[in-house]
Amino acid sequence: MTEQTPAQVGATSGSSATPTPVLVVRDLRAHVAGQQVVEHVDLEVAATGVTALLGRNGVGKTSTIKAVMGLIGRSGTIELEGRDISALPTHRVAQLGVGYVPEDREVFSGLTVTENLRLAERKGGEHRYDLVYELFPELKERGQQAAGTLSGGQQQMVSLARALLNDNRVLLVDEPTKGLAPRLVQEVGRVLTRAAEVVPVLLVEQNLQVVRDLASRVVVLTDGRSVHCGQATDFLDDPAATQRLLGVHGGTDPAGAV
Numbered sequence: 004m005t006e007q008t009p010a011q012v013g014a015t016s017g018s019s020a021t022p023t024p025v026l027v028v029r030d031l032r033a034h035v036a037g038q039q040v041v042e043h044v045d046l047e048v049a050a051t052g053v054t055a056l057l058g059r060n061g062v063g064k065t066s067t068i069k070a071v072m073g074l075i076g077r078s079g080t081i082e083l084e085g086r087d088i089s090a091l092p093t094h095r096v097a098q099l100g101v102g103y104v105p106e107d108r109e110v111f112s113g114l115t116v117t118e119n120l121r122l123a124e125r126k127g128g129e130h131r132y133d134l135v136y137e138l139f140p141e142l143k144e145r146g147q148q149a150a151g152t153l154s155g156g157q158q159q160m161v162s163l164a165r166a167l168l169n170d171n172r173v174l175l176v177d178e179p180t181k182g183l184a185p186r187l188v189q190e191v192g193r194v195l196t197r198a199a200e201v202v203p204v205l206l207v208e209q210n211l212q213v214v215r216d217l218a219s220r221v222v223v224l225t226d227g228r229s230v231h232c233g234q235a236t237d238f239l240d241d242p243a244a245t246q247r248l249l250g251v252h253g254g255t256d257p258a259g260a261v
């Protein structure tokens with residue numbers, strides 16, 4: 004595997020080229036509480052399938068996603084299907100079709116499952132309840148249950164379902180398997196595989212087995228900077244690279260979490 008410098012990341016030639024990206028980010032910088040937490044991120048999200056955003060704890064993965072959504076102050080270029088969205092407020096970014104599944108799930112705990120879904124409906128668009136209930140039959144059964152009384156895994160399903168309900172152009176999904184039991188990790192993986200058939204996904208994920216199963220491409224951050232992008236298998240099959248950039252072996256065993 005050839006590691007790339009930040010300037011090379013996102014280049015459109017050679018093995019690093021992402022075929023027809025849906026989202027292109029260039030020289031993204033972002034700050035939180037007066038501190039620069041994203042220093043220079045270039046990334047491309049492929050128009051199909053799953054692109055994984057990887058890195059050790061605290062390198063700026065969540066901040067990168069929040070910056071794309073406009074949830075924290077940012078500069079740089081962010082293009083959604085060629086349209087510059089880098090100066091738009093969060094609600095406009097969402098309206099244009101960037102779905103966000105936050106790390107802490109953020110369900111409305113006092114509302115029912117059905118109410119959580121209804122609130123997520125974007126005005127004027129199609130609402131894909133058929134897809135949502137096909138993927139998450141349990142959410143139909145538990146429609147009248149308060150979301151706050153669901154298990155962590157079920158709340159994750161509500162969070163994913165809300166993003167899938169709308170006709171989004173891309174989904175940004177932040178650590179969906181975090182804290183889940185192995186069976187639920189598999190279930191989330193199954194759902195994301197199916198979701199990625201409908202909408203491209205940028206996935207922050209610490210479990211490298213999930214990355215291996217789902218992602219076709221990876222972008223790796225260190226210290227708020229993108230330092231590598233390329234084919235997922237090339238990266239995961241290079242133990243020296245995964246050790247150096249993630250601090251773990253990129254092996255195939257399910258315990259291969261970062």
Ligand SMILES: Nc1ncnc2c1ncn2[C@@H]1O[C@H](COP(=O)(O)OP(=O)(O)OP(=O)(O)O)[C@@H](O)[C@H]1O
Pocket residue numbers: 035036038040058059060061062063064065066067
């Ligand atoms: N609200 C905040 N106030 C101060 N510092 C913050 C805040 N949010 C994030 N940071 C800092 O920004 C840096 C990047 O955090 P971020 O959550 O983006 O990293 P991450 O790669 O997603 O980490 P993890 O894998 O642990 O979730 C970290 O040093 C973090 O401490």
